[in-house]
Every structure is written in C-alpha cells, then in structure tokens.
Amino acid sequence: MTRLWNAPTAFADEMIDGFVAANSRCVRRVDGGVVRSTASPVGEVAVVVGGGSGHYPAFGGLVGPGLAHGAAMGNLFASPSTAQVHATARAADNGGGVLLCYGNYAGDVLNFTAAQERLRAEGVPVATVTVTDDISSAPADERDRRRGIAGDLTVFRAAAAAAERGDDLDGVVRVARLANERTRSFGVAFTGCTLPGAATPLFTVPEGRMAVGLGIHGEPGIDETDIPTADELADLLVARLLDPAERPLDVDGLAGARVVPILNGLGSLKYEEMFVVYRRVAERLTAHGLEIVDPHVGEYCTSFDMAGLSLTLYWLDDELAELWEHPVDAPAYRRGSVLHAPARIADAAPAAPADAPVAPGDADSRDLAAVVARGVAEIATVIDAHVDELGRLDAVAGDGDHGIGMQRGAHAAREAARRTSAAGAGARTTLTAAADAWADRAGGTSGALWGLMLRSIAAELGDRGRPNAAAVARGVADAVRAVTAAGGAAIGDKTLVDALVPLADTLTTAVAEGLPLDEAGRRAAVAAARAAEGTAELLPRRGRARTHGDHSLGTPDPGAVSLALIAEALASLPSREGHPS
Numbered sequence: 001m002t003r004l005w006n007a008p009t010a011f012a013d014e015m016i017d018g019f020v021a022a023n024s025r026c027v028r029r030v031d032g033g034v035v036r037s038t039a040s041p042v043g044e045v046a047v048v049v050g051g052g053s054g055h056y057p058a059f060g061g062l063v064g065p066g067l068a069h070g071a072a073m074g075n076l077f078a079s080p081s082t083a084q085v086h087a088t089a090r091a092a093d094n095g096g097g098v099l100l101c102y103g104n105y106a107g108d109v110l111n112f113t114a115a116q117e118r119l120r121a122e123g124v125p126v127a128t129v130t131v132t133d134d135i136s137s138a139p140a141d142e143r144d145r146r147r148g149i150a151g152d153l154t155v156f157r158a159a160a161a162a163a164e165r166g167d168d169l170d171g172v173v174r175v176a177r178l179a180n181e182r183t184r185s186f187g188v189a190f191t192g193c194t195l196p197g198a199a200t201p202l203f204t205v206p207e208g209r210m211a212v213g214l215g216i217h218g219e220p221g222i223d224e225t226d227i228p229t230a231d232e233l234a235d236l237l238v239a240r241l242l243d244p245a246e247r248p249l250d251v252d253g254l255a256g257a258r259v260v261p262i263l264n265g266l267g268s269l270k271y272e273e274m275f276v277v278y279r280r281v282a283e284r285l286t287a288h289g290l291e292i293v294d295p296h297v298g299e300y301c302t303s304f305d306m307a308g309l310s311l312t313l314y315w316l317d318d319e320l321a322e323l324w325e326h327p328v329d330a331p332a333y334r335r336g337s338v339l340h341a342p343a344r345i346a347d348a349a350p351a352a353p354a355d356a357p358v359a360p361g362d363a364d365s366r367d368l369a370a371v372v373a374r375g376v377a378e379i380a381t382v383i384d385a386h387v388d389e390l391g392r393l394d395a396v397a398g399d400g401d402h403g404i405g406m407q408r409g410a411h412a413a414r415e416a417a418r419r420t421s422a423a424g425a426g427a428r429t430t431l432t433a434a435a436d437a438w439a440d441r442a443g444g445t446s447g448a449l450w451g452l453m454l455r456s457i458a459a460e461l462g463d464r465g466r467p468n469a470a471a472v473a474r475g476v477a478d479a480v481r482a483v484t485a486a487g488g489a490a491i492g493d494k495t496l497v498d499a500l501v502p503l504a505d506t507l508t509t510a511v512a513e514g515l516p517l518d519e520a521g522r523r524a525a526v527a528a529a530r531a532a533e534g535t536a537e538l539l540p541r542r543g544r545a546r547t548h549g550d551h552s553l554g555t556p557d558p559g560a561v562s563l564a565l566i567a568e569a570l571a572s573l574p575s576r577e578g579h580p581s
Contacts, residue, residue: 008197009408012053012075019060023331026064030091032084034060035070038341045163045172046070046092047099049156050085051108052077055216058152058301061332065341067160075408076195077217077401078444079107085115097125097169099159101176103148104130107445110486125169129176131155133185133312136213136222140245149216150264150301151183154314161326179320182248186240187310188233189214189221193267193303195400202400216303234280237311242288248315255289258321262296262312267305274309281311294324361426361463368427368466373417375573376434380410382569393558402446402558409442409450426463446559449496452486453479469517476504494540496559503528503567525567532560
C-alpha cells in the first residue's frame, strides 16, 4: 500500500520534481516530462518515450545516453496529454526527427498521435512505434491490438541504440518495429496496487489465489488460479511464451535461438523470490535449447505496490544482438561504459498560455462567457461529488483512475474558464481555454476526449453575439464526430459514446421541434442517463476494459456515467443563468 503523499492530486508532479532533483546528472525537467540533461549530436534522431506515472523506472528512469532522449510523463496511470508529449518532443529534438515510442493504450494513442500531428505541422519529422508485447491482451493473430508492458525496455533500447549509431528516422523506426515483433511478455499478480490517497487497492485477489495475465495499470487478470510453487510459476511463464504461435515468424525452432529473458517485478515482490523463479526459468529455457543472453532480474516496469511479476523474452537476431550491447547510462538502467557527455544548454521556456493576452469578446459574448464559466464550475462540483463512485466503476475492469482523472481535468478547466472570462474573453475563447486545460491536466483517454468535446461546442459559441439553440446543438453533434473520429468507438462499444450519441441526437431533435434550449437540454440529459445505465449490459470492445470484458458485465461504463452526470447537472443551468436564444 502506498503510504506517503501530500495531496494525492499533486503526487505525480512532486514525484517528478524529486526524481529530477535526485538525477540531474542525467535528466532535466521540461513542461510535460523530462529530457536528457546531456547534449546529443546535432541531427541525431530523438527517441521520446512516455506514458502514465506509477511505473518507475518507466518512463523517466530510462532517459539518458544510450536510451531515451526524453520521456513524456502523465499523471498516475494516465497517458500524458497532447501538450505534454508535444513539449517533451520539442525539447528533446536534435534536428534529426523524433520517434515517439510508447505502450499501446487508447489514451496514449490519442494523445501521442495528436502531438505527432502538431509536430509535423510545425515541420518536425515524426514517426511512431507502439509496443505490443503482452500476449495476454489479444490473440496472436491480433498482435496490433496488444498492450505494452515490460517489453517497453527492449524496444526503447533498440531504437535508441540505432539512433546513436547514426540511423535516420526511417532506420530507427525499422529497428524499433523489429524489436517489438521479437518481444513477448506474460505476467501474474498476487495482490493489486493502491494509488496514493486510495483506501483500497484497484483490484483484489483472494487469499491463496493468483491473477493470470494482468495489466500494469491495475487491470485484473484474465484468469485466476491457486498460487503455484516458484518452479510451477516459472514453468507456466515459459510455456506461455514458448507457445509456437508466440514465436517470431522467422524463428523456425528453439535450438540455438538467442533470447534475453527479463523477469520483471511489479512493485513489492522481493528480489530473493524472483531469483528463485528465475533459477527455474533459466533451467527451462536451456532445456529447450535456447541460448540465454544477458538475463535481467529486477524492476523495469512496475505498478506501484502490486505484488506480481512478468517474464519477457526478447528474441535476438544478429542486428538486435549488436544493438543490445550498446552502452546505456540512465538513472535507473546502466549497461557498459558511456563516455561523459557535456551538459545540454536548455532552450528558453516558452511563455505559458495563461500569460498570453486575451482577445475581448463583445458584450453579449462576455455575458455568455460568464455563464460558461459557471457551467464549468458546476461540472467540477458534480465530479467532486461522484469522484469515488466513478473510480469504483472504473476499477471493475479498468485501472480505477477515471474519477481522479475527471476531477483533475474539471478543476483545471474551472480555473481556466474563470480566469479567461474575468479577462474579458468571449464564450468561445473561454470554453476553448477550459477545454485545453482539461485535456492537459487530466491526460489519458477521457482528458483527450473531453478536450475535443468542449472545443467542438466552443467553436459554435463564437466570441461575438449570442448563438441560438441550434448552434449549441450543432456543437454537441460536432463533439460526437470529433470523439468517434479520434477514438474509433461506436454505439455498443461500452464507452462514453453510448451516452454522447443519444445526448446529441435528442438535443438536436428537441431543438428542431422548437423547444427552448433549457427544456431540450433536460430531455437530452434524461436520454444520456438512460443510455449510460444501459451500458451495464454491454461488453467493452474498446480501451483497457476490452481485455477484461466479462468483469465489467453488470457495471455501467464510467465514461458514460460521468457524461450523463454532467449533462444532468448542466441541464438546469440555462434556466437559472440565461441561455442562447
């Protein structure tokens, strides 16, 4: 159990500050994460990794010569925001292009992809390789849907070594994809992990039982069994990873094949226990005729205090074997001898968006901006009231952070809307500022999607005049299109889309019938609440919960529930505050 914190919402930021203070030889703080504090050659491809905090040494601990050039570090178990990824990549760029490399999770894909598009628009060459090593998260014929766990290390290390030997961006991408294709992982857990400030772990395993095929964000396993002996566990891990369906396509037989075994502790399993397990792992691999290269036993991708471990097999070919010998000097991972590099001169930090002048709206739009700011404050209030329940719903088949993620985003949006409205901005500028603050502070999938939704609505409000009810309905309909285009979810996938589509459709129909916006909003909120409740009967087809679908049957989707709660809270606001005509 995590015992030491100040404010749970400040934990990740304070952790990063302390990490940088302890490792300034290797890293320096930037907006969004960390980058190398040492200089890299001009023109060298920058490998930028990242993901949620709570997995140390991933991701900041893997930044340094021979490994990553930068790490975008999100909040606890939440992907970094688009702005965080963008800022980290800009700070790490050496002029040779940027490779974005991260675990294949929905929130990371949304935010890293959006950052990639922004960087490309600015003229920075960028490519992406997602890590998909976890064999428990999708079948062998759907490897592109698998998530990344401890295999991050092998892919990051191969890509960085290729960058440092002088490969161009296409060459680094080729190596990263090759390393990913030749990496497989499988894990188990005996207890769940507990986030700072939480009273209970994200999931529990009955006494004497073991979760099989777990995720590193606290997602429960896909199966459960009695706790085996150390040898029996080693046999299980090796057998799963040596299944013929899981071997790289160009590995015809086991005899003589070279593998790097990585036995990874997830947070609270003791090294002595792992050594007992690895003893048997080595025996089994050798018995199959495999050549063991540079075995790793330790913590490389953790999950706070989870008691569990995973085994990764990295299947080497001649090129990957050579790259594996490349020296590394990062805060949490050192191999070989790295020549001292001079300190990198930090670029001047850009002015924060809050410092930029705000273009004033006209009188009508300023009045509406004040209503927008009060509406965003209402959102924060309703999320505060339901934060624990949203977390509980998310913990059933996810990672339990939906409540605190929504809370972080809503609080940031409330402050941005208040500040922007007070500066004389119109409604569009005020809601856009709230959208950007929400996306940046919340991170994760929900942060990205709420940023898109609020921006879509803001575009229809404008900074001049007072929009009519049809304009607001168009904004909500635009939000549906933005969310489905970004995340790919559809009705029936058990996501917030299941509540958002009925909300938008009902609002559009009611406004077309001539109902005033407040009455149309109440009708739409009822439709959203009904649809959110109905998600309890669905099996998830998107996001982290997809892998553990049966666990969520009977429980509504937390994203749909939070959307419905917000719609209900806002439905009566126009009648109290005044609204578009």
